[in-house]
Amino acid sequence: MNIRFLLFFFITALAHSQSVRKYSNEFLNIGVDAAAFGMANAVVATTDDVNAAYWNPAGLVNLEDNEIALMHANYFANIANYDYIGGAMPLDDRSTVALHMIRFGVDDILNTTQLIDEQGNIDYNRISLFSAADYAFTFSYARKMPLQGFSYGANAKVIRRVIGEFANSWGFGFDLGVQFQTENNWKFGAMARDITTTYNAWAINEEEYAKVQGAVEGQNQELPETTEITLPKLQLGFAKMFEIHYDWKIKTEVDLFTRFTQTNDIISTSAVSITPAVGFEVGYIDMIYLRGGMGNFQNTRQLDGTESLGFQPGFGVGFKYKGIHIDYAFTDIGDQSAALYSNVFSLKIDWSLFR
Numbered sequence: 001m002n003i004r005f006l007l008f009f010f011i012t013a014l015a016h017s018q019s020v021r022k023y024s025n026e027f028l029n030i031g032v033d034a035a036a037f038g039m040a041n042a043v044v045a046t047t048d049d050v051n052a053a054y055w056n057p058a059g060l061v062n063l064e065d066n067e068i069a070l071m072h073a074n075y076f077a078n079i080a081n082y083d084y085i086g087g088a089m090p091l092d093d094r095s096t097v098a099l100h101m102i103r104f105g106v107d108d109i110l111n112t113t114q115l116i117d118e119q120g121n122i123d124y125n126r127i128s129l130f131s132a133a134d135y136a137f138t139f140s141y142a143r144k145m146p147l148q149g150f151s152y153g154a155n156a157k158v159i160r161r162v163i164g165e166f167a168n169s170w171g172f173g174f175d176l177g178v179q180f181q182t183e184n185n186w187k188f189g190a191m192a193r194d195i196t197t198t199y200n201a202w203a204i205n206e207e208e209y210a211k212v213q214g215a216v217e218g219q220n221q222e223l224p225e226t227t228e229i230t231l232p233k234l235q236l237g238f239a240k241m242f243e244i245h246y247d248w249k250i251k252t253e254v255d256l257f258t259r260f261t262q263t264n265d266i267i268s269t270s271a272v273s274i275t276p277a278v279g280f281e282v283g284y285i286d287m288i289y290l291r292g293g294m295g296n297f298q299n300t301r302q303l304d305g306t307e308s309l310g311f312q313p314g315f316g317v318g319f320k321y322k323g324i325h326i327d328y329a330f331t332d333i334g335d336q337s338a339a340l341y342s343n344v345f346s347l348k349i350d351w352s353l354f355r
Contacts, residue, residue: 024230025171028159032071032084033346037329038279038281039253039316040293040295044177045179050098053086053155057141058142059179059189060142061143063088064090066350067350070085073342073343082103083104094143096140096143098138100140106131114127130163134160135162136157136159137160139156139157150179152177154176156172156174157172169203171230173194174196175191175195177189186239187239188237188238192234200228238254239251253278255295256277257276264299266297268299277294289319291329294312312332316329324349324350325350330343
């Protein structure tokens, strides 16, 4: 029997027999690179450096030398830390490989489940600390197609999620991206995430879980599900590049973020939900950059029962000198009213700097 048919049958059966959730592995939807955040993540058609491994691996083929990237951000008033490191290396003039790691975690959480001892006394020495952290490790491969202007790329990712000693999980999934550039500076891109659905298998420490049950009587009486499925998502984009008097360059892009389920996105049906994003970048002498954008348009319900339209703004600046790129973005993780703004910094280094 054809092995591809067996693989398709296995994945389909697995997806229908496990828990499919609207929101799963959401830390992988935050993004990387302050330059992208400044453009409200509207970069799927134009991404062309080491960070393309996340946004659209097809863009990796534009690398001329090895690159490494670092990023750090704090969210929720510095409660959560978000860190990223990536590296990419051209194999030849047609193909590139990359590796990157993402960590999103909350550390030093107080575990007060044993605060009260067997005699009913409060004992602060029984308080311990734990971390809840999500990790993603991704390998990317990209290659130029025989057709002029076309390239494709794929990601294989391993996901590790840990909640102290209470529970942990392993997951795996795949992404696929394509890009196309015309001779008159139009660019198009598509990024399909979790194309086979991403599967997470949880292991729950029942002994530790029993302590939580005892801490809040009548609560958490059943163990949560131990498997979850992340549905595919699609990001489509088109962009136009402009050059003005040689010194000034302008990049504009419009993207559509699509989920195959019903959410609060501005366009929402039972089958698909879509939210747009628009971004721009103005560059001067290929050294100084100004960026802005808006995205993540959501219908949000207020406390009085009325609905309003929320969105996620982005603003950023960048500086490039002799292979060193420093970028800054002022943005948030949700929208302009529902979350605190964060300062995001990222660093990118071209390996040619050391030659």
